[in-house]
Structure formats: structure tokens, C-alpha cells
Amino acid sequence: MGMLGNLVVVAVLLALIKPVRYVYNNFLPEKVLHKLVRFWDKVFLAIIWIFAGMTVAALGFIIFHVLSNGLPHLTIPGLFSFDAPPETVTLIPAIVSTFIMVALVLLIAVPLGVLSAVFLVEYTGAGNKFVTIIRSAAEVLAGIPSIVYGLFGMMFFRVFLGLGMSVLSGTLTMSIMMLPLIMRTTEEALKAVPMTYREASFALGAGKLRTVFRIVLPSAIPGILAGVILAIGRVVGESAALIFTAGALLEPRIPSGLFDTASTLTVHMWQLSNYGRFMNETYAAAVVLLIIVLLLNALSAFIARKFSKV
Amino acid sequence: MTGNIDISVKDCNLWYTNFQALKDISMEIEEQKVTAFIGPSGCGKSTFIRIFNRMNDLIEGCKITGEITIGGKDIYAKETDVTVLRKNVGMIFQKPNPFPMSIYDNVAFGPRTAGIKKKTVLDEMVERSIKQAGLWNEVSDRLKKSALGLSGGQQQRLCIARALAAEPKILLMDEPTSALDPISTGTIEDLVSELKNHFTIVIVTHNMQQATRISDKTAFFLLGEVVEYDETTKIFTNPTDKRTENYITGRFG
Numbered sequence: 001m002g003m004l005g006n007l008v009v010v011a012v013l014l015a016l017i018k019p020v021r022y023v024y025n026n027f028l029p030e031k032v033l034h035k036l037v038r039f040w041d042k043v044f045l046a047i048i049w050i051f052a053g054m055t056v057a058a059l060g061f062i063i064f065h066v067l068s069n070g071l072p073h074l075t076i077p078g079l080f081s082f083d084a085p086p087e088t089v090t091l092i093p094a095i096v097s098t099f100i101m102v103a104l105v106l107l108i109a110v111p112l113g114v115l116s117a118v119f120l121v122e123y124t125g126a127g128n129k130f131v132t133i134i135r136s137a138a139e140v141l142a143g144i145p146s147i148v149y150g151l152f153g154m155m156f157f158r159v160f161l162g163l164g165m166s167v168l169s170g171t172l173t174m175s176i177m178m179l180p181l182i183m184r185t186t187e188e189a190l191k192a193v194p195m196t197y198r199e200a201s202f203a204l205g206a207g208k209l210r211t212v213f214r215i216v217l218p219s220a221i222p223g224i225l226a227g228v229i230l231a232i233g234r235v236v237g238e239s240a241a242l243i244f245t246a247g248a249l250l251e252p253r254i255p256s257g258l259f260d261t262a263s264t265l266t267v268h269m270w271q272l273s274n275y276g277r278f279m280n281e282t283y284a285a286a287v288v289l290l291i292i293v294l295l296l297n298a299l300s301a302f303i304a305r306k307f308s309k310v
Numbered sequence: 311m312t313g314n315i316d317i318s319v320k321d322c323n324l325w326y327t328n329f330q331a332l333k334d335i336s337m338e339i340e341e342q343k344v345t346a347f348i349g350p351s352g353c354g355k356s357t358f359i360r361i362f363n364r365m366n367d368l369i370e371g372c373k374i375t376g377e378i379t380i381g382g383k384d385i386y387a388k389e390t391d392v393t394v395l396r397k398n399v400g401m402i403f404q405k406p407n408p409f410p411m412s413i414y415d416n417v418a419f420g421p422r423t424a425g426i427k428k429k430t431v432l433d434e435m436v437e438r439s440i441k442q443a444g445l446w447n448e449v450s451d452r453l454k455k456s457a458l459g460l461s462g463g464q465q466q467r468l469c470i471a472r473a474l475a476a477e478p479k480i481l482l483m484d485e486p487t488s489a490l491d492p493i494s495t496g497t498i499e500d501l502v503s504e505l506k507n508h509f510t511i512v513i514v515t516h517n518m519q520q521a522t523r524i525s526d527k528t529a530f531f532l533l534g535e536v537v538e539y540d541e542t543t544k545i546f547t548n549p550t551d552k553r554t555e556n557y558i559t560g561r562f563g
Contacts, residue, residue: 125370196407200469203363204420204476205397214419219410 066290070283079284089281091288093252094268098292100255101171101246101264102235108175109231113182114217114224120183121190122212142180149177150244158245168258170246177241178231185230189223190216222304229300236293239266265289316341316480316510317362322376324357326369331357333534335376339527344502344511346521346542349531350557355514358531359482362512363399364392380480397424400473402483406465408457408472413440413449416457416468420476435475443471444501463494470501481505483513487520499524518558522546530554 024033073079079091116134124131153173163169193216201211217224242248247261248271255262263271265285273282317339324332332354339345347355357366364385366372378385385395397420408416417436426432436453440446445467449460457468466486473481483502487495502511502524515521521528522542529539530551538545538554549555 194407196403196405197409199365199368199403200407200409200472201419202368203365203396203401203403204423204472205393205395206419206423207393210423215409 063290066283066286069280070285070287073280073284074287075284079281079288089272089278090252091265091268091281091285093249093254094263094265094285095288095292096254097167097246097252097262098236098264098266100167100262101174101242102232102296104167104171105174105178105235106228106231108171109178109182110228112175113179113227114186116179117183117186117190118212118217121187122208122216138180138183141176142184145240146177146238147240149173150241152176153241153245164259165245165247165261166259167246167255167262170242170262170264171258173241173245174235174238177238178234181231181234182224182227185227186220186224189220189227192223193219218307221307225300225304225307229297232296232300233293236264236289236296237266238264239270242267243270265292314341315339316381317512318377318379319361320377322358322361322374322378324354324361324366324375325371325373327371331534332361335536337529337536337539339510339512341510342506342508343526344506344513344524346525346528347512347514347531348516348518348521348528348557351516353531354534355529355531356484359484359512359514362480362482363396363401365401367392393423397476398478399480399482400476400478402466402469402473402481402486404485405489406462406469408460408465408468410456410458412454413457413460413468414453417472417475420472424476439471439475440468442474442505443467444497445471461494463490463497466490466494466498467501470498470505474505478509480510480512483511485514485516488516495520518546530557532557 024036028036079089120131120134150173153169153176157163157169157172158165163172197215197219198211201215206214242264246267247263248267249261249263250271252263252268252271265288269282269285269289272278272285315338317337319335319337319339322332322335323330335358347359349355360366361374361378362380362385366374374386380395380399384390409419414436417439418432421432421435426435437446437450440449445464448464449468457465460468466489470481470486487498490498499520502513505511506526513521513525525542527540528542528545530537530545530549530553532553538549538551540550545554546558549558
């Protein structure tokens, strides 16, 4: 059947909707109608369940696959030994590098992103030209593939600024990548703070600064943390942008400083799986990655609950 | 029975961008009296009350003309410090709006804003304000608990305590009981009658019985104008203007 045929089928179905509804509403005895309504209710409920089930199943399958392939090879101390002769595939340096990278990126991106969002939401009126430009710039930045950030980081931080293949280059690149994400989630969180809080604060003689930092920001913390969790997940999961800026070591070691090369866990995984060298260890690293992400999520949820209590 | 004039308004006009919300209002509000503003929705009474603590400054495109003085000082003069003005003119809003923090921190917000840091002084101010708002017996054992756990009526009294802690001279109340049940409303009304011994109170209300119960003077607003402003008893028993009579007898609005 060609395109025309499809169109005809759709048209016929659409044309049927009205008469069917008419018959439904006017000619069916109430009892039958109620039964039909209940029947369709059940059908749609079943459809919803099926789709929800598919989503959960996909997630479950991934986790199962990673665990079943990775857990048997998660050897201690093998994968977690601190001395790293070339033959071993220890994950310790990669884990340490990951935490260092996450901490440094948050240190740069969170203050910058949160303060930019405060500026956009609290200090500029609606319809401000400047704000529109910043906002659309952030939107564009958020949509750029990470490999592009990697190339930019390589050309700008690594080569132009001469920072080399280093923790610092990687951190700065990732910070730029995280900025729009944190900015946008913070903006949403700030906008969700009721206007009445600001009014009450002003009415008590508080200035703008006090209102923003004592009332608005604390109320927005759960929302801001949600953005921070997302950012952490992105840093932990990033590979492309880091391979070009922070490096991908064949023989991992803990970085000696900001200007030393480092591989995060994800990059290390990529390196392990390269040419199918250490597939078992790759799966084991995936298990560790999964656990780290889960732990970070739990931690952030815990902090958010702490803050939103009082 | 004329007292000292606290707030004086001369030829006040207010525009929201192109819409004129207040037209040529002149009014004198007496010290330590309760003055009620009544009128149908959208008549400008809430807008008018927000002139006294310059809350309208927060609204973009809002333009005000005329002379508004409090205690003889022009509050729209260039040298007026808005934060000082707002400290002196407390406000209670339509919906209880405690901050999402502890009861104590809510009440201490005003004093802390004024720079008071000493714990003994703060403790004393918080206790006095909460007592003044008639809430002490209900919350004295849970000052460190979240203010959001209180009932609506308690929250509104907490907001009153919070306003009182800033030690204002004037209290503005913008329909303070419209979101509350009758019993909480009664409690707040009793409180207002008590507070007027220390404060000048201006209250916006939709509830005409409330105006008769608690106010000394009443102004009737209609379409941005003050139709009639007089002793409350006069307004409700023998209004001069036909429109006032129609409104208070429930024929419109």
C-alpha cells in the first residue's frame, strides 16, 4: 500500500470516530455503556503497564548484564591493588582520578552556574535582551556533543593555554560542559521558589542580597542539588571530552598534580576494552562505575532531604 | 475623636504601565487606630495599601504620583531608605507565608536583618513577639521545629509575630484572614483589637462584618477611587454616598 492508501485508512478511521461516539452516547443501554467504559479503562491501563514494564525491563537487563559479566571478575585485591606494574589492570588510579575530577569540576561549575542563574532570575527583569542572549547561549551549549567540547578543550586549554594533557585541562573542559546544565536547573529551582517568600523578606526590611542568599537560595537547594547530581553523573560518565584533554593512559597511575595526565574510570574502561584487550576487567570496571553512580545519587538525595526538612 | 495623623496621602495616582489603578486619592490615617479598606475585587485597595511600604516598587511598570508621608516624612523622597521604611511598616499578607525554616528563625529574621546578633537579645525579642501575637502557649516547646508544620491560623499569627519582631510602628494587613477558618479569623481579629493600642493598623478586608468589628475608620474603594472615608459606624449605618450604601447592603460587588 502506498502513501495514499495509508492516508485513506487514517481518514476512514477519523471519520468513524464521530459516528461511533454518537452511537456510544445515544443508543447503547447504560449498563452496556458502563461495561464498555470499564473495558477500555482496563485496556489502556494494560498498555500503560506494558510500556512502563518495558522501560524497567530495559534498565534491569542492562544492570543484570553488567553484573553477571562483571561481578565474577571483580577480584580483590587484583583490580584494587595500589601498586601498578604494567601487567595489572588495577582500577584504583581511575577511581581516584574520577573523584578528583568530579570534585574539581563541581568546585568550578557549581558556584559559576548557580551565581549566573541567580543573576538571570533575581537581578534582571523579564524580557531583558542581555538575558535572552545568555539564555539562548546556554541552550546552545547544552546541545553540543561532548566530542566538540573535547576538541575545543584540546585546542584551547591544552595547546593554546599550554596546560597540556592534564587534570586541569580536563577539569576546565568539563566545567564549561556542566555550566549550562547547572545554570538551567538552578534557574528552574529559583523560579519555583514562591514569590511570597521574596515579598515577605522585602516587607521585613531585608535587601536584595539578604533576600536572595538567606531566603531564596536555601529554598531552592533541593532543586539545585538535582542539577548537581545530573552534572556528577555526566562527569563520571564522560569519555570523549576527557580523552582529548585529560588523557587516556594505557598504564593507569594516580595523577601527581593538576598538570599530570589522568584517566577517569569511564576513559579507563574504554582503554581496557580497546582491541578487546581486557573485556572481563571492562565489565568489572562497569560494575564499579554503576556502584559509584548509585552511591553519589543516594548521597545527593540524602543531602536534599536534609535541606528540605526545615 | 481625631487622633494624630500618621499616614498622609495627597493626590495619589498609580499606573500599572497603561492601566490607572488608583485615581486622585487623598487620605489621612490616624495613629493607633484601625483603618479598614473595603471594596469589590480589583478596586485598588490592595494596591493602595502597598504604597505605604513601597511594595509596588517590585512591580515593573508601576508609576506613582502624589505626596505620601509617614510621620511627616515623604516616603517616596530620593533620600528615603526603603529597607528602613519597610522595617517601620510591617506587612501581613493574604496567605500565610512563613519561610521554610524554624519558627524561631522566622521570627528572628527581622531583628537579624537589622543587625542584631546577640543570642540573649534575639531570644528575648522572639519570645516577646510570639507572645504579643498570642502564639506562645502553642509553640514555646517547638521553636526549633519547622514553621511549615503549623496550622494555617498559627502560621498567620507567626507571620504577625515575625512582623512585630522587626519593631514596626505601622502594621499593614492585606486580607489577613481570607485564607483562614472562622475560629482562626476570630483569634486574629481579637489580636488586631489588642495590637491597635501599640500600632497604627491598616487592614484590607473583603469581609464587611470584619470591618465593623475591628475598625475605627473605613474607606470604601471603587474602581480605583475612594468613594467614602469616615468613621466605621457612620459608613455602615448612615453612608453619604449611594454607591457605598449599595455595596454594604450587598446590592453589588
